Amino acid sequence: MAAPGVRPPGRSAPARYRVRMASLAAVPNPAPPGAPTGLRERKKQRTRDALVDAAHRLFLSQGYAATTVDEIAAAVDVSQRTFFRYFANKEEAALAVLADAEEYFVGRLRARPAAENPLTAMRAAICESWRDLSAAHAHGGRGVTAALELLQLIESTPTLLAAHLRRSADQERRVVEILAAREGLDPAVDLRPRLLAAVFGAVIRSAHLAWSAERTDPDSQASRDDGPEAMIALIERHLDQLAPALTGDWRR
Amino acid sequence: MAAPGVRPPGRSAPARYRVRMASLAAVPNPAPPGAPTGLRERKKQRTRDALVDAAHRLFLSQGYAATTVDEIAAAVDVSQRTFFRYFANKEEAALAVLADAEEYFVGRLRARPAAENPLTAMRAAICESWRDLSAAHAHGGRGVTAALELLQLIESTPTLLAAHLRRSADQERRVVEILAAREGLDPAVDLRPRLLAAVFGAVIRSAHLAWSAERTDPDSQASRDDGPEAMIALIERHLDQLAPALTGDWRR
DNA sequence: GAGATTATGTCAGCTGCTGACAACTGGCAA
DNA sequence: TTGCCAGTTGTCAGCAGCTGACATAATCTC
Numbered sequence: 001m002a003a004p005g006v007r008p009p010g011r012s013a014p015a016r017y018r019v020r021m022a023s024l025a026a027v028p029n030p031a032p033p034g035a036p037t038g039l040r041e042r043k044k045q046r047t048r049d050a051l052v053d054a055a056h057r058l059f060l061s062q063g064y065a066a067t068t069v070d071e072i073a074a075a076v077d078v079s080q081r082t083f084f085r086y087f088a089n090k091e092e093a094a095l096a097v098l099a100d101a102e103e104y105f106v107g108r109l110r111a112r113p114a115a116e117n118p119l120t121a122m123r124a125a126i127c128e129s130w131r132d133l134s135a136a137h138a139h140g141g142r143g144v145t146a147a148l149e150l151l152q153l154i155e156s157t158p159t160l161l162a163a164h165l166r167r168s169a170d171q172e173r174r175v176v177e178i179l180a181a182r183e184g185l186d187p188a189v190d191l192r193p194r195l196l197a198a199v200f201g202a203v204i205r206s207a208h209l210a211w212s213a214e215r216t217d218p219d220s221q222a223s224r225d226d227g228p229e230a231m232i233a234l235i236e237r238h239l240d241q242l243a244p245a246l247t248g249d250w251r252r
Numbered sequence: 253m254a255a256p257g258v259r260p261p262g263r264s265a266p267a268r269y270r271v272r273m274a275s276l277a278a279v280p281n282p283a284p285p286g287a288p289t290g291l292r293e294r295k296k297q298r299t300r301d302a303l304v305d306a307a308h309r310l311f312l313s314q315g316y317a318a319t320t321v322d323e324i325a326a327a328v329d330v331s332q333r334t335f336f337r338y339f340a341n342k343e344e345a346a347l348a349v350l351a352d353a354e355e356y357f358v359g360r361l362r363a364r365p366a367a368e369n370p371l372t373a374m375r376a377a378i379c380e381s382w383r384d385l386s387a388a389h390a391h392g393g394r395g396v397t398a399a400l401e402l403l404q405l406i407e408s409t410p411t412l413l414a415a416h417l418r419r420s421a422d423q424e425r426r427v428v429e430i431l432a433a434r435e436g437l438d439p440a441v442d443l444r445p446r447l448l449a450a451v452f453g454a455v456i457r458s459a460h461l462a463w464s465a466e467r468t469d470p471d472s473q474a475s476r477d478d479g480p481e482a483m484i485a486l487i488e489r490h491l492d493q494l495a496p497a498l499t500g501d502w503r504r
Numbered sequence: 505g506a507g508a509t510t511a512t513g514t515c516a517g518c519t520g521c522t523g524a525c526a527a528c529t530g531g532c533a534a
Numbered sequence: 535t536t537g538c539c540a541g542t543t544g545t546c547a548g549c550a551g552c553t554g555a556c557a558t559a560a561t562c563t564c
Contacts, residue, residue, distance in 0.1 A: 040510075040561055069551065079513050084552065117501045158418060165417035166410060183502045188465070191490055192497040194458050199498065202450030206443070213440070238443055245444040246451065246494060249369045250435045292530055292541075321520065331544050336521065 048086050050076045055093040060149055064094065064157045091163035097150060098164070102171045105129045109178055118179055118193075122200050123239060127232050134228040144228060151212045168205070172197045203242065207235045300338050302328045307345040312401055316346065316409045343415035349402060350416070354423045357381040361430055370431055370445075374452050375491060379484050386480040396480060403464045420457070424449045455494065459487045 054075040058067040069090055073083045087093045108128045112121040137143040154160045179193040180186065187193045211234050214220050306327040310319045321342055325335045339345040360380045364373040386396050406412045431445040432438065439445045463486050466472050 038562075043561090044511080068549095080551095081514080081553090082512055085511080088552095090551070119498060161421065162414040162418035165421060166414035169413065169417060185502070191458070191462075191493040192502055194461075195455065195490065195493055195497040198454030198458050199451050199494070202454045203447065206446050206450050209446075210443075238447065241443040241447055242451075242498060245447040246371060246498075250437070250444055290531075295530090296542080320518095332520095333522090333545080334543060337542080340521095342520070 047076060047078060047082075051078070051083060051086055052093060052096045055090075056097070056146075056150070059094055059153060064090075064153065064160055091160060094150075094153070094160055095164055095167060097147075099167065101129065101133055102167070104133060106171075106174060106178070108132075109175065114182055118183065118196055119200075121182070122175075122196070123236075126204065126235060130228040130231055130235075144231075148212065148215055151208055152216065155209070155212060168201055172201050175200070199242070203238045204235065207231070207238045210234055210238070299328060299330060299334075303330070303335060303338055304345060304348045307342075308349070308398075308402070311346055311405060316342075316405065316412055343412060346402075346405070346412055347416055347419060349399075351419065353381065353385055354419070356385060358423075358426060358430070360384075361427065366434055370435065370448055371452075373434070374427075374448070375488075378452075378456065378487060382480040382483055382487075396483075400464065400467055403460055404468065407461070407464060420453055424453050427452070451494070455490045456487065459483070459490045462486055462490075 051072060055067070055072045058072060058075065069083055070080050072093065073080045083093070087096070092099075105125055109121060109125040112125055116124070134143045134147070137146075154164050175197040176187050176193045179197060180190075183193070185193060211231055214234075303324060307319070307324045310324060310327065321335055322332050324345065325332045335345070339348070344351075357377055361373060361377040364377055368376070386399070389398075406416050427449040428439050428445045431448060432442075435445070437445060463483055466486075
């Protein structure tokens with residue numbers, strides 16, 4: 001329960017949220033091979049999902065800064081201290097969904113055939129990820145809408161943006177390692193893995209921004225509800241513009 | 253002075269630091285045209301510089317997290333409240349030097365001839381910035397060493413890294429606007445300014461990392477003390493690797 | 505079912521950060 | 535010089551994020 005004496009005795013947010021949790025957090029990892037299915041583990045996963053879900057909902061309705069950790073914890077009927085045992089900080093709860101998505105992407109990238117050239121592999125892995133993930137929690141397209149909302153929340157909240165970018169940097173490092181291993185290169189010597197990862201990350205972020213902006217714009221053709229194909233198309237368009245952006249004179 | 257009752261009555265850090273302040277914060281803007289030279293303004297600038305300087309020193313010697321805002325304020329003989337009137341938060345004090353450098357870079361970029369192609373302009377602006385800035389506070393190379401230390405501090409402090417990346421994102425947005433204006437493009441339509449800015453930012457960051465790593469490595473040829481040419485060379489090398497990283501198969 | 509593990513709650517406390525108000529200081533004009 | 539105005543600073547009080555320590559309650563193992 002909330003920190004003693006901070007909130008009035010009658011809690012504002014009742015603890016009935018254990019119902020539709022994990023609508024966002026779940027990822028199509030059907031059954032992790034050696035997953036311990038003990039009651040303990042399941043319970044832990046449930047409260048974790050519930051926390052992510054409650055946080056997401058509160059952040060979107062009241063704003064990130066205006067939402068207290070106490071509130072989130074209370075919404076799940078858990079002590080504040082417990083919240084911090086699941087997440088290192090408030091941001092982590094907000095970005096947990098993205099963390100899962102990145103995990104999935106890494107899996108996809110590792111699964112690409114080694115013969116493929118690196119850029120193609122990245123391109124394919126990203127597209128697969130978007131397709132699979134939005135199919136996974138598409139309860140009538142809600143998955144994509146939720147992603148949109150989250151991206152906008154992040155972009156409009158300095159603290160969250162900072163945390164998100166830091167996470168992205170970590171992710172980039174992992175990608176560098178994967179690419180280097182694939183091609184049998186030492187990333188400290190050969191700059192190409194690092195550069196490709198960095199550029200790719202930049203393109204993804206740029207696509208996110210464009211997507212988010214396009215969907216917010218009222219007189220845009222893009223509907224808020226069309227599937228992941230829109231995002232995939234955007235990413236492709238960005239990737240295609242990459243070379244022209246880097247070479248020669250822009251004027252025509 | 254420090255928050256009441258938190259620190260022992262006899263302050264630990266004496267307030268004698270008004271001496272060599274601004275060794276880091278100063279930027280070669282010889283004399284801002286319409287700079288109001290009132291005593292008030294000068295005093296403000298002095299305490300600001302002193303705060304930046306004290307923060308830098310304390311962060312490097314004790315670590316970022318272990319350094320209290322109270323300590324920094326006490327070192328300059330100023331109240332904690334005053335510290336927060338100069339900086340929105342602890343990070344801002346740590347990254348103030350970089351903010352100045354970015355400001356300088358923007359100025360350089362704006363000054364590039366309009367006929368130049370965008371990539372060339374960025375390349376030139378970055379090189380000029382490094383050269384000028386390290387010349388400016390090179391009291392025997394200390395400028396570059398200080399930059400190195402700061403970069404490493406940032407890279408090894410998650411909070412700082414996050415704040416730094418967020419700042420970089422802001423900077424990127426400014427660069428996008430400048431590029432778009434230069435070429436007479438609407439960045440919402442034409443992706444190239446955004447992509448070039450993003451890619452360039454990624455390359456710079458990658459070069460920073462490499463530089464920092466190279467200088468930490470004990471058995472590297474790079475000395476900790478050679479000038480900005482080393483960094484410039486690194487950036488050039490990264491930029492040259494950009495195209496190869498994006499095209500075709502990496503194996504030879 | 506007993507004992508070892510592990511998750512949770514409670515308590516106390518530090519640190520970052522902010523609003524409000526009072527006291528001071530430099531700038532400026534009468 | 536005097537005296538007012540505006541901008542700067544210090545003090546106080548307080549919230550919110552986060553953590554260590556310890557006790558308790560829930561699972562797991564045998």
